[in-house]
Every structure is written in C-alpha cells, then in structure tokens.
Amino acid sequence: MSREEEYEARAGLRGGFERGTDGPKVILAGVDGSDTSWRAAAYAAGLARRQHALLAVVYVQPLLAGTAALGIPVTDTTEEVAEEVLGEIRATAERLRGVHEVRWEFHTFRGDPYTGLVRLADELKADAVVVGASERAGHRIVGSVAVRLVKAGRWPVTVVP
Template identity: 50%
Template sequence: MAGLIVVGVDGTDTSMRAAAYAVGLARRQDARLVGVYVRPFASSMVSIADTYGSAVASEVEAQNEVESQFRDTVVRERPRLGVDFELVVRHGDPFAELCRVACERAADAVIVGRSEQPLHRFAGSVAQRLTRCGRWPVTVVP
C-alpha cells in the first residue's frame, strides 16, 4: 500500500532541500508526494505614503513568480523524478494550511525545511508547531 507524503515548499534553500529529501523518500517507499506552497496574505500593514499600494503589488508579483517557478519545475521534472507528485497552492497561514492539506489527503508524513529566521527561535516556527501538533511524523530538514 503506497502512502502519501506532504512537503512544504516556499522557495527557501531549506524548503528546497526538504523537497529533495521528500522526493527521495517517496521514491524509496513508492509513495505519492504532495508539495504545498502557501501564499501568505498581502501585508496588512501598508505604509501611508504608499497610496497606490505598490508594496503590496510587488509582494503579490513575487508570490506569483515563486508559484510559477514551482509549477514549471513540477511539470518539467515530474518524469525524471519517478514519483507521483502534485503541487497544491493555498493562501493563509503556512502551519494551518499544511495541517489542512495533510488531514484532507490523509498524509502519512509531513516534511518541512528548518526556518532560517532568528525570530522563530522565540516565537516558534512552522516546523516546531507541526512537531508539537503530533498528528503525523514530521521530518525537519536543515
């Protein structure tokens, strides 16, 4: 019986290493792989001086570019990877959306990259929150 692995991707180096690890694991275990890219909502704190919303527009453009790159990579690399891979794009909080996708798809494992932001040592990263959640085995890739 093939399982399902969920991997969080966001374009950072650690998430790309997590995706590579997940592909290898899925290949070895003959599992399906679901990559989850969570688009955060545009910043709610917009500068008063930014009357035309150019900061939000550039943030959305950057998110569109990352999503487009992921989709292109999935289409281009799927035959070479040797795994059944699907990319799911969601909007919102990365922790909540990863949990939602893992529950909806009955995931057997969740893989994420380690956070590179120093603030997460105090506030808690997505990886820490997933680990504390305890619903699935979580692998955090450095």
C-alpha cells in the same frame, strides 16, 4: 466487548483510516522557495520514490498584509513565487524522468503556512510531513512552522536542515 475489539476501538483501527500500516501512501512536503525547503522536497521525493507513495508538494502563499499597505500587489507577488516553485518542480521531475519516477502533485493556495499545511495534510490523509528548518532568526524566539507541526503531534514530521 472482547479484549480484541476494545484494543481495536482504542487504537482507532475500526471502520476508518489507519495510518502507517503498509508504509506511507502520501508524503507531504512544504516548500516556500528557501534552500531548506528545497532540500526538504528532495528528501521527501526520495522517501516517496522508495515507498511508492504520492508526493504532495505544497506552497502556501502567505498573506502579506504589510506589503499590501505599501501598495505592492500581494496577489501578483505570491502567484509569481508559486509559478516559480511549480516550474522548478516540473524541471526537476523532467530531468529525473526515466531515472527516478515519483508520482507527485502540486498544491498552492493563500493563507497561513501552518494552517494550510495542517489542512492539506488532513485532507490528503498524509502519512508524513517534511519541511525545511526555518532560515529566519526570529523563528527561534516565536517558533517556526516546523516547530508548530511537530508540537501538533498529528503526523511524523521530518525537519530538514
């Protein structure tokens, strides 16, 4: 094997997907309805617009076991939040139509937010992941989704305050 072939093999440049060669093609933004997640989505939209990349906005509907035990319909609650998030994204996209054009798509499903973001980033071959900093005090101790994504080290991750 030549030196060049060895380099290409080690760098993962042969016969497959290569990240970061011609700028990002897909930027994934995780939203949950919090102020920081909306700022993250706006930041990601700006990146996507400037880079002519696809903006994939994702809301992972958390599994709320505690509310289910209390008899509160979890499915209805998380579906309502998903609809609100989608409505806000559509309204913003419509307001900016003709001024800032961004190709975007919305994904939502149930599950653990970290696992869902990882799965979708892998599925879409995301070049970057943008999330908002956690607003919950307990996450400083246990760790937030943002921290877990950074520690995974699989994509460039931007955490927006």
